[in-house]
Amino acid sequence: MGPQALIHAKGRHLSVSSAPVIIKKYANRRLYDTEVSAYITLENLMEMVRQDRAFVILDARTGDDITRGVLAQVMLEEETRGRAMLPVAFLRQLIRCYGDRRQGEVSEYLERMMVAFMNDPDSSVTSGELDQLGQENAVVVRQAMSLFTSLYAVEQMGDRTAENLLHEIMDLRQQVATLQARLEKKEESRSD
Numbered sequence: 001m002g003p004q005a006l007i008h009a010k011g012r013h014l015s016v017s018s019a020p021v022i023i024k025k026y027a028n029r030r031l032y033d034t035e036v037s038a039y040i041t042l043e044n045l046m047e048m049v050r051q052d053r054a055f056v057i058l059d060a061r062t063g064d065d066i067t068r069g070v071l072a073q074v075m076l077e078e079e080t081r082g083r084a085m086l087p088v089a090f091l092r093q094l095i096r097c098y099g100d101r102r103q104g105e106v107s108e109y110l111e112r113m114m115v116a117f118m119n120d121p122d123s124s125v126t127s128g129e130l131d132q133l134g135q136e137n138a139v140v141v142r143q144a145m146s147l148f149t150s151l152y153a154v155e156q157m158g159d160r161t162a163e164n165l166l167h168e169i170m171d172l173r174q175q176v177a178t179l180q181a182r183l184e185k186k187e188e189s190r191s192d
Contacts, residue, residue, distance in 0.1 A: 021055040045070070
């Protein structure tokens, strides 16, 4: 889609610019698109996301940026409407990462993975290859989380040496490098 896009609000097609749209959320849970001066729905937000349209959602009273929470609400709506995409085990693992010291790293990792996935829509990757990649990634994540737990245990009990932890970190780095090399080989073989 070009710099101009169309959205549908209250039965009208409205032209919008490429600048981020400011959406205000009122106490009555209504969303107001300030660019087109119309109330919109969560479905309108979903369409804006599908069109890769930039927007920011602000609390109308406080001015706080609540975009993340509203997008989470959109996902919850989709998950409960029978269009579930997120496995329960993944959701549980994700919830366990909240409050962890490396929560930001998990967030960045997930974002990179989704960008890579979305940037290659014509990928010849089969679901089996995705499953294999997911299993490999899960192993690395489990090992990383194990390391976090180990670091916490050291802080609490002091029963591990810094040298042992450095060895674990080096092992994890090697495993990540191996996985990256395998991914690069798969990318190269797909492009040939």
